[in-house]
Amino acid sequence: MVQLLTPEGDLVRHEEFEFTGSADDLVGYLRDMILARRFDAEATALQRHGELGLWTPLLGQEAAQVGSGRSLREGDVVFPSYREHAVAMVLGVPLTNLLGLFRGTNGGDWERLETFKNYQIVIGCQALHATGYAMGLQLDGAVGNEDDAANSAVIVYHGDGAASQGDVNEAYVFAASYNAPVVFFCQNNQWAISEPIALQSRIPLFERARGFGFPGIQVDGNDVLAVKAVTDWALNRARSGEGPAFIEAFTYRMGAHTTSDDPTKYRESSDEEAWRGRDPILRLTRYLRRIDAIDDAWLAAVEDEAKELGAQVRAAIPELEDVTMDRLFETVYAEPTVALEAQRREYAEYAAGEDA
Amino acid sequence: MSETLTMAKALNKGLRRALQADPKVLLAGEDIGKLGGVFRITEGLQAEFGENRVVDSPLAESGIIGTAVGLCMRGYRPVVEIQFDGFVFPGFAQIVSQVAKLHMRTGGQNPMPMVIRIPFGGGIGAVEHHSESPEAYFAHTPGLKVVSCSNPNDAYWMIQQAIQSDDPVVFLEPKRRYHGKGAVNFTAKPQPMHQASITRYGTDATLLCYGPMVKTCLDAATVAEEEGTSLEVVDLRTISPVDWVTVTSSVRRTKRAIVVHEAPKTLGVGSEIAAKLHEDLFYVMESPVMRVTGYDMPYPPARVEEEYLPSVDRILDAVDQSLAY
Numbered sequence: 001m002v003q004l005l006t007p008e009g010d011l012v013r014h015e016e017f018e019f020t021g022s023a024d025d026l027v028g029y030l031r032d033m034i035l036a037r038r039f040d041a042e043a044t045a046l047q048r049h050g051e052l053g054l055w056t057p058l059l060g061q062e063a064a065q066v067g068s069g070r071s072l073r074e075g076d077v078v079f080p081s082y083r084e085h086a087v088a089m090v091l092g093v094p095l096t097n098l099l100g101l102f103r104g105t106n107g108g109d110w111e112r113l114e115t116f117k118n119y120q121i122v123i124g125c126q127a128l129h130a131t132g133y134a135m136g137l138q139l140d141g142a143v144g145n146e147d148d149a150a151n152s153a154v155i156v157y158h159g160d161g162a163a164s165q166g167d168v169n170e171a172y173v174f175a176a177s178y179n180a181p182v183v184f185f186c187q188n189n190q191w192a193i194s195e196p197i198a199l200q201s202r203i204p205l206f207e208r209a210r211g212f213g214f215p216g217i218q219v220d221g222n223d224v225l226a227v228k229a230v231t232d233w234a235l236n237r238a239r240s241g242e243g244p245a246f247i248e249a250f251t252y253r254m255g256a257h258t259t260s261d262d263p264t265k266y267r268e269s270s271d272e273e274a275w276r277g278r279d280p281i282l283r284l285t286r287y288l289r290r291i292d293a294i295d296d297a298w299l300a301a302v303e304d305e306a307k308e309l310g311a312q313v314r315a316a317i318p319e320l321e322d323v324t325m326d327r328l329f330e331t332v333y334a335e336p337t338v339a340l341e342a343q344r345r346e347y348a349e350y351a352a353g354e355d356a
Numbered sequence: 357m358s359e360t361l362t363m364a365k366a367l368n369k370g371l372r373r374a375l376q377a378d379p380k381v382l383l384a385g386e387d388i389g390k391l392g393g394v395f396r397i398t399e400g401l402q403a404e405f406g407e408n409r410v411v412d413s414p415l416a417e418s419g420i421i422g423t424a425v426g427l428c429m430r431g432y433r434p435v436v437e438i439q440f441d442g443f444v445f446p447g448f449a450q451i452v453s454q455v456a457k458l459h460m461r462t463g464g465q466n467p468m469p470m471v472i473r474i475p476f477g478g479g480i481g482a483v484e485h486h487s488e489s490p491e492a493y494f495a496h497t498p499g500l501k502v503v504s505c506s507n508p509n510d511a512y513w514m515i516q517q518a519i520q521s522d523d524p525v526v527f528l529e530p531k532r533r534y535h536g537k538g539a540v541n542f543t544a545k546p547q548p549m550h551q552a553s554i555t556r557y558g559t560d561a562t563l564l565c566y567g568p569m570v571k572t573c574l575d576a577a578t579v580a581e582e583e584g585t586s587l588e589v590v591d592l593r594t595i596s597p598v599d600w601v602t603v604t605s606s607v608r609r610t611k612r613a614i615v616v617h618e619a620p621k622t623l624g625v626g627s628e629i630a631a632k633l634h635e636d637l638f639y640v641m642e643s644p645v646m647r648v649t650g651y652d653m654p655y656p657p658a659r660v661e662e663e664y665l666p667s668v669d670r671i672l673d674a675v676d677q678s679l680a681y
Contacts, residue, residue, distance in 0.1 A: 109463030132426020
C-alpha cells in the first residue's frame with residue numbers, strides 16, 4: 001500500500017511515488033478537506049431536520065476525494081457515484097447544486113455537468129459510461145499526443161460494493177480491450193451498507209486489475225499526499241495513451257451508508273475508533289503544524305470559513321426551486337412527441353382547474 | 357432513383373449513408389466488423405469506414421449499451437446492434453434506467469442520440485432466446501422511442517431517421533423479413549419516422565400491425581378480398597409514440613379494428629391500442645377491438661412456433677368475429 005504520510009503526520013519515502021506539490025498545495029488540500037467535512041456535516045444535519053430526503057455522507061473519505069480531485073485538470077471528466085461531494089467541490093460545482101437531487105427538487109442536473117457528471121444511484125452503472133466517454137476521447141484524438149496539454153482522461157469513482165457489479169466488471173473488460181484512457185478510482189471504505197468487503201472480494205481489490213489486463217495499485221486512502229501522487233500517475237499514463245488503471249483507495253466509511261442506515265447493527269464501534277486514529281484531516285494538520293505551514297490563526301480562519309459555508313448551505317435550501325411539471329414534460333424527450341404533448345395539456349388543464 | 361433490394365441490403369445501405377453523412381455516427385456490436393454481423397447487416401462497413409467507426413464489441417450487452425451512453429455524452433451518435441432479441445436483457449438496466457432517463461434527469465443537458473438495433477420476432481426456426489418480441493417493455497418506458505420497419509424502403513429510410521433523432525430509438529428489425537425484396541426509392545422524400553402508413557385501403561375493418569406481421573396482414577387482406585371482405589392494413593411503423601391520428605382516422609372509417617402482433621397478448625401493444633380506440637371511438641365502433649397475438653407463454657420451441665404465431669387463418673377468424681359481432 002502506497003503511503004507517504006503516516007497517521008502520526010510523519011513523511012515516509014516510497015520507492016516509486018513521491019508527492020511533487022508544495023507545502024502551499026498541502027495547505028490548500030487541508031482547507032478543501034475541512035470545508036468538505038463541514039459541508040457534509042451540514043447536509044447530514046439538514047436531512048435530520050427533514051430538509052433533505054436522504055444524504056450520503058463522505059465522512060472519513062475526504063483525502064481520497066480531495067487528493068484524486070486535485071489531480072484533475074481542464075479537459076478531464078469525472079463520473080461519480082453518489083458520494084463524491086468533495087470531488088465536486090474541488091472542481092467548482094456549486095455545492096448547493098448537489099442538494100437538489102437529495103431534496104427532490106430536481107433529478108440531478110447541475111452546473112459544470114460537462115466536467116462532473118450526474119450522480120448515479122444504480123451501483124456501478126457509471127463505470128461503463130466513463131469507459132465509453134474515454135473511448136470517445138480516444139476517437140477525438142485527445143489522448144497520446146506529443147503535446148501533453150492536448151491530452152485528457154476520465155476518472156470514474158465506485159466503491160467496494162460496486163466491484164461485484166456486472167457493469168463494473170464489463171467496464172474493466174471494455175477499458176482494457178480498447179485501451180481507453182480511464183482511471184477506475186475505487187474507494188474501498190470497507191462496507192457496502194452492512195456488507196463487509198470480505199463478502200465482495202477474497203483478494204485485495206487492486207489485485208483484480210491485473211486479471212483484466214491493466215495495473216492496479218492500493219493506496220492509503222486517508223493520506224492525501226499518496227492519493228494525489230498515485231492519481232497523478234494513473235491519469236498521466238491514461239492521458240498519454242497507456243490505457244486504464246485501477247486505484248484502490250483504502251479508507252473507511254466513518255459514518256452511515258446513508259442517513260437511513262444504522263451501522264451499530266452490523267459493525268463494532270472499536271473499528272470506527274481504530275480508524276479515527278487514521279483520520280485524513282488530523283494527520284495532515286499534524287504534519288503542516290510541525291513544518292509551520294499553518295498555525296492556530298490559520299486553523300481558526302478556516303474554521304470560520306467552514307461555518308460560513310454551513311450558513312450558506314442552510315440559507316440556500318429554501319431557495320432551491322422545485323422543477324416544474326412543465327419542464328419535466330419538456331425534457332422527457334429532446335424532440336417532443338404528439339402523444340406526450342397531449343398529456344402535458346391534460347395536466348395543464350387539470351392543474352388550472354385545481355387552482356380555480 | 358429506385359432499386360429492388362432485400363431488407364438486409366436496404367439496412368446496410370441506410371447505415372452506410374448515415375456513416376457517410378455524419379462523422380459522429382459509429383456502429384458497435386458483437387461480430388459486426390469483419391463478419392458483418394450474424395445477419396450481415398453491417399457487411400463491408402468496417403472495411404469501408406475502419407475499425408474506429410464500425411467497432412466489434414466484447415460479448416457483453418450491458419457493456420455495449422453502457423459505453424454507448426458515454427459516447428453519447430461525448431457527442432457521438434452510436435448505433436448499437438444487439439445480436440438477437442432475447443439477448444437484450446443483460447443490457448436492459450442500462451436501457452431503461454440510463455438511456456431512457458438521462459435526458460430528463462440532467463434537465464435536458466445530456467441527450468442520448470443512440471439507436472439500439474434489435475433483430476426481433478420468430479418464424480425462422482431458431483433455438484430458444486432467438487425469436488422474441490420485447491417491444492412492449494421498451495414502449496412502456498418513457499424516454500425511449502420504438503419503431504419497426506416492415507419493408508426495404510422503410511428500412512433504408514427509417515434507420516437513417518432513427519440515427520438523426522436526438523432521442524434514443526429502439527429499432528426493431530423483423531428478422532424473418534430480412535430477405536424479402538422490395539423497391540427502395542433513394543431520392544423521394546421519406547415519410548416522417550413517427551408516422552404510420554396505410555399500406556392497403558379497405559372498408560370493412562382495419563388490421564393494425566407492425567414489423568413482421570405487416571406481410572402476414574397483407575396476405576390476410578388478399579385472401580379476405582377473394583371472400584368479398586375489404587380489409588384496410590395500417591403499418592404502425594412507430595410503436596412509441598403511436599401515430600394515433602392515422603390509426604383513429606382509419607378505424608373511424610372502417611369502424612372495426614384487429615390488432616396483430618407476435619408478442620404475448622397481455623399488456624402488449626394491442627392492449628394500448630384497444631384502450632385508446634375505446635377512449636376515442638367509443639360511439640363509432642361496431643365491435644370491440646380484437647387482438648391476434650402470441651399467447652401468454654415463453655416463446656415456444658421452433659417446431660411448434662407456427663401454432664404460436666399469428667397466421668392468416670387466425671387473423672381471418674378474428675375478422676369474422678369482428679364482422680359478426
